[in-house]
Amino acid sequence: MNRILFSGLIVVSGLQLAAQSWAPVGASWTYKETSVSNGDSNLFIMSVAADTLVLGRNCQRLQIDAGYTACYPFYDLVHFDGDSLWILNRQDSTFMLLHVYNAVPGQTWSSEITHPVGGYSDTISWEVLDTGSIVLNGVSLRTLDAIPTSATWTLAPYCWPHCTLIERLGSLNYLFDFPIGFCDAEGIGDLRCYSDSTITWQNPDVPQCALGTSVPELNAQGFSVAPTLLERGEALTVDLGDRLDAEKLTIRLTDLSGRMVREAPIAGTRTTLQVDASGAFLVVLLKNGRPIGRQRVVVR
Numbered sequence: 086m087n088r089i090l091f092s093g094l095i096v097v098s099g100l101q102l103a104a105q106s107w108a109p110v111g112a113s114w115t116y117k118e119t120s121v122s123n124g125d126s127n128l129f130i131m132s133v134a135a136d137t138l139v140l141g142r143n144c145q146r147l148q149i150d151a152g153y154t155a156c157y158p159f160y161d162l163v164h165f166d167g168d169s170l171w172i173l174n175r176q177d178s179t180f181m182l183l184h185v186y187n188a189v190p191g192q193t194w195s196s197e198i199t200h201p202v203g204g205y206s207d208t209i210s211w212e213v214l215d216t217g218s219i220v221l222n223g224v225s226l227r228t229l230d231a232i233p234t235s236a237t238w239t240l241a242p243y244c245w246p247h248c249t250l251i252e253r254l255g256s257l258n259y260l261f262d263f264p265i266g267f268c269d270a271e272g273i274g275d276l277r278c279y280s281d282s283t284i285t286w287q288n289p290d291v292p293q294c295a296l297g298t299s300v301p302e303l304n305a306q307g308f309s310v311a312p313t314l315l316e317r318g319e320a321l322t323v324d325l326g327d328r329l330d331a332e333k334l335t336i337r338l339t340d341l342s343g344r345m346v347r348e349a350p351i352a353g354t355r356t357t358l359q360v361d362a363s364g365a366f367l368v369v370l371l372k373n374g375r376p377i378g379r380q381r382v383v384v385r
Contacts, residue, residue, distance in 0.1 A: 109133065110135060113130060115278050117273070119272045127152055157262075158240075158264075170186070193213070206239070207263065217364040221286055222284045228365065230364065243274060315384055317362065317385065335374070363384050
């Protein structure tokens with residue numbers, strides 16, 4: 086069972102007090118939040134409010150700064166042991182394993198998740214496809230590309246069939262990506278930006294952290310990429326259909342930090358691009374040097 090159960094007298098050691106924190110106080114995650122019933126959109130923002138000791142473990146206390154949760158869970162206490170992230174289940178005072186950032190390709194782990202509203206539970210099994218790292222403001226963060234499998238589909242991760250997990254940022258969909266499967270209230274999806282005292286990250290898929298109408302979101306009609314899950318050395322196909330003028334179009338492959346890996350002009354309405362590295366990438370469509378569409382792909 087991937088839980089830490091605490092009972093009896095807890096002795097706080099100096100080693101525990103010196104443990105690495107998940108994110109510093111003031112760290113902030115901003116997600117897009119949508120309402121299923123009326124289509125309105127807003128922002129869901131959470132942040133680290135304080136460092137604290139809980140049941141003898143160094144934890145960070147999280148708070149909601151904007152938006153709300155119902156379908157998607159929110160856990161206000163997390164513990165990071167240097168490699169793995171745990172979340173506190175207040176219903177039985179256990180820590181539930183969330184992510185394992187020192188995992189290697191082929192490794193698996195299980196997250197036994199209990200939703201704080203209604204007591205819904207599920208077991209999520211994770212299989213690691215690939216690992217890597219990104220460097221933000223000189224700080225190296227570990228990355229995982231993993232396939233989650235839900236035992237009951239009660240709290241299946243919305244990032245299924247494959248998820249990108251980044252140390253400190255968490256899942257690029259939502260840190261606690263376990264929505265109640267039959268709930269039709271709010272939806273939380275796509276991390277727009279993350280910031281703390283040492284690093285900042287802006288999602289390359291969106292033009293700005295805040296919602297706004299001054300700069301359009303990238304959504305080029307007729308732009309498709311296949312496959313989105315491929316093997317190293319395999320070629321992906323970019324298909325423009327018949328809706329876009331192919332003149333002065335360029336395709337660019339970048340990593341999740343925005344660093345360019347490859348770039349090639351497009352001739353006609355379909356082109357292929359071979360990917361020789363493993364990891365999570367963005368296929369960016371540009372016209373006259375300006376991005377007009379993006380698609381995320383994972384290379385094993």
